[in-house]
Amino acid sequence: MQKKAQLPVNQVSGIAVDRIHVNQYSGGIVGPSVQMLGPLKDGGTLITGTPPGCWGPMITPAFQGGHEVTLPVAVEGAEVGDAVALIIKKMTVTSLATSSGVMRFVEGRYHGDPFVAKFCAQCGTEQPASYVQGIGEDAIHCKQCAAEVSAFQFSHGYVIVFDQDHQLSLTVDQSIANRLAGQAEQIAALPEHAAQHSILSLARADMPGVAAHMRPFLGNIGTTPARDLPDSHNCHDFGQYLIDAPHRYAMTEAELIAAKTDGHMDTNSVRAGSILICPVKIAGAGVYMGDMHAQQGNGEIAGHATDVSGETELEVRVIKGLTLDGPILLQRLDDLPPMARPFSTEQKQYIDALANHWGQSQVEESAPITFIGSGKNLNDATENALQRAAKTTGLAYNEILNRCTITGSIDISRLPGTVRATFLCPMPILEQLGIADLVRQHYQLESTTRKEV
Structure with a gap:
């Protein structure tokens, strides 16, 4: 049964706190309309537990973005035209395994952009609620009519397991992938309020026995854009699909450039020990994060890497008067x-x-x-x-x-x-x-x- 994210009432108050723990998510959208938590004191600590990024939301038709990121957090004193420094202290993978690979779209199940505007081809329901039945690429079904409903499939995919010290990983064969699919949510360690289906349910295992190093990082982290965007489109390359799109998040290129904060970077050096300095485009900044990857080489050549659940701890500092268009990174x-x-x-x-x-x-x-x-x-x-x-x-x-x-x-x-x-x-x-x-x-x-x- 598909879980429903339980959003709190607006938790922004006038009293800033030293520490905030966020384990609730925005449903695929980032922007001024999304509830903001906090405020967090300048110099305060932000801790998050995040579900996997791309593939889970991609196969969950109710999502209007390609990720499942945290609710944004207001930072005391952060005003439009300032910047905030996110000093990343810790980053830990909590999933035991995940699945990823090269994607293909299923035509006739989306309007213009399958990350944003999915619908059921049989009953016509927009962003339908769905459930998992069985395993494999036909496991995702519309709650309204029971039709198979995912707008994404693998053209080549793999299931990969992680060692307990999160240093190494290994892709597995079909029998193991099937076994993991039977307990997908537990193996993926989906947080309580996550609303996505686990990609492990698809059990695609095309290249078993491949060992790989692990080096966790966050693929989508930063500040809230100046207008509502699908979370995976808070950047120019993915964001270009919003230009004159046939859905409600359509905009011009100029509007996209003015609004975005380039939180979706997939930059593998945004990891523990680095500092990300982000533009402030709405009052309070609205710091959010998600899309942790267990590993990825430069380029993310397959289009997707190994999305995992994880925990991140960082310190947030306001930098007054530093007006930025996009992020600055102080790498390790x-x-x-x-x-x-x-x-x-x-x-x-x-x-x-x-x-x-x-x-x-x-x-x-x-x-x-x-x-x-x-x-x-x-x-x-x-x-x-x-x-x-x-x-x-x-x-x-x-x-x-x-x-x-x-x-x-x-x-x-x-x-x-x-x-x-x-x-x-x-x-x-x-x-x-x-x-x-x-x-x-x-x-x-x-x-x-x-x-x-």
């Missing part, structure tokens, strides 16, 4: 591209000696920074990330190109169109942005200013 040191890593004390001594040798009096102090960009394709996403970097730092666009070339990198987060542009940014600029102390603390950098040599 071990996730940084080699060219963007901070210089060691020994390396700085060599740099000073090189400057002395050639008579170069000025040597810049710098630190790593990553700008997330999204677009219809990778070229557009790269341009977006670079333009955001130029606009935010005040550096000339062509200088950003040079800095990314010799002190950084462009890395694919997700096909078709999300990238990260990383480079070593001058410390005086980070001071102007109000994030220099955060950067120094994160990368354990000395706070002294380098003298002319």
